[in-house]
Amino acid sequence: MGSRNISASNKTYNILHQTFNSMIKFGIIGCGRISHRFMQGLKQVADTSLTAAWSRRAESVNHFVDLYGGTACKSLDELLASDIDAVYIATLPDSHAAYSIAALNAGKHVLCEKPATVNLSQLDDVLKIARTKGLLFMEGMKPPFFPLYRSLKEYLQTDPIGPEGYVRAGSSVADLSPDHPNFSYELMGGALMGIAPYEAFLALDWLGSMTGLQAMGRFSGKQVDMFATFQTQHNNGYAQLYCGFDLHGKGDALISGPLGHVTIHKNWWNPAKATIEYLDGRIVELDEPFTAGGLNYEIEHFCELICKGQTESPIITHELSRQMITMLDEARKQIGLKFKGE
Ligand SMILES: NC(=O)c1ccc[n+]([C@@H]2O[C@H](COP(=O)([O-])OP(=O)(O)OC[C@H]3O[C@@H](n4cnc5c(N)ncnc54)[C@H](OP(=O)(O)O)[C@@H]3O)[C@@H](O)[C@H]2O)c1
Known part of the structure; x- marks a missing residue:
């Protein structure tokens, strides 16, 4: 029996290379390894921008905005008060729940790296706030x-x-x-x-x-x-x-x-x-x-949900x-x- 190669690279997927009606402005919490890859992806998604970033150490965030633009925030409060639509949380699991809750309470949609929280009880707290606020919460699962x-x-x-x-x-x-x-x-x-x-x-x-x-x-x-x-x-x-x-x-x-x-x-x-x-x-x-490290596909999906007013992927x-x-x-x-x- 023979084998055959199928490549669908010429196919047009619904969610790929989509343009959104308005610019989606991101803030990033945690400027480490995965956030650099996130930026590789974000640059490929039309009508998005990195508007603000904050991380525990000033050197990390300054280096990050030097590379990718946006405002280097001095505190979480400054980041959450800035003109952003959504927050990408890329710290370590110990702080995912607290930052998700803070971002949702500030009226921002949240894309949070895996694991979304440390345990189910924390996740249920986050989801409850997302539902109450009518905001999108999605775990980053690429x-x-x-x-x-x-x-x-x-x-x-x-x-x-x-x-x-x-x-x-x-x-x-x-x-x-x-x-x-x-x-x-x-x-x-x-x-x-x-x-x-x-x-x-x-x-x-x-x-x-x-x-x-x-x-x-x-x-x-x-x-x-x-x-x-x-x-x-x-x-x-x-x-x-x-x-x-x-x-x-x-x-x-x-x-x-x-x-x-x-x-x-x-x-x-x-x-x-x-x-x-x-x-x-x-x-x-x-x-x-x-392409682009692969986070671009998940980001595009997340942005599409924001544009459609959906609160869950x-x-x-x-x-x-x-x-x-x-x-x-x-x-x-x-x-x-x-x-x-x-
Ligand atoms: N989707 C994927 O493909 C993928 C791949 C790898 C990892 N991840 C996930 O991404 C998350 C981060 O992993 P990573 O490898 O990027 O880690 P990392 O390189 O250590 O980056 C974490 C960043 O968050 C900052 N940070 C840590 N704790 C903080 C806190 N409490 N408050 C503010 N900033 C804080 C760090 O601070 P400073 O530099 O400012 O000190 C660092 O810049 C993890 O949940 C991991 O599971 C996802």
Whole structure:
């Protein structure tokens, strides 16, 4: 049986390269690694601007606005009082809930990096305020917006592998520097918090709601998990997932159904290539490079929701965020990782 290559790079997706009726002005909280990548993406999204930024250290924010423009704010209050429509929160999990609540209370829409909060209770507090204020809150969960992921979903609608019943995925990166915040207990790091939100997303997206979980993990000397593995039961099947910082993982994802399986090649959370192998021997290769670091697709979706006056993404729904953090809560509980104040 032959194999064929499908590239949908010439397709026009509804949400890509859209122009909005008015300029959407962003403020950024936290000017670290991911915020630089966010700016790479934002520059590709029409009718948006970086208007203001604030971070804990003045050097970080000054350097940031030197690179990308906007006003360097001296305080959170200054940022929230500035003329912005939305806030992108890119600090560490310890402060996501507090900054989301502050931004919503100031009347700003919020795009908050994963994990949206430290636990479900915090997330419910944030969602309650978003609902009360009638503002958009969305967790930054990039994979479903990548062209490859969208093409894969579309392709499987016409040539299915049957109802998907198993997901195996993970990521373990062994080359982080020892001072990386993922190793910090105080900043609510660890492999489950730093990496597993993606794995949780994949399992929930393909298999539906979780009905059970078993987890194992080992800790570093810094009280956070260095490696964890967990398996989950869902309405439509089972998932086996891992995350870690001291082993060099493969970083691909497998999705199986009765008529075939899909491999999303490494690094599956920045999806660019997938292979579908059917039971009848056919092999379909999907090849969809992403541009500008890949956050542009998620940003474009977020901006489109603002323009339409929507307060919740139909893709990263509030309930999906609740289920992702519930999975992490349960995995942390089983391996014995409790953060201060919990
Ligand atoms: N979507 C993705 O692809 C992706 C990839 C990596 C990480 N992430 C997520 O993005 C978030 C940030 O990760 P990162 O790798 O960018 O971390 P990072 O490089 O350490 O950046 C965090 C930034 O936030 C600032 N900050 C930290 N705590 C703060 C606080 N309490 N108040 C004000 N500013 C604070 C830091 O401060 P100063 O520099 O000002 O000291 C730093 O600039 C995490 O939630 C992570 O899970 C997402």
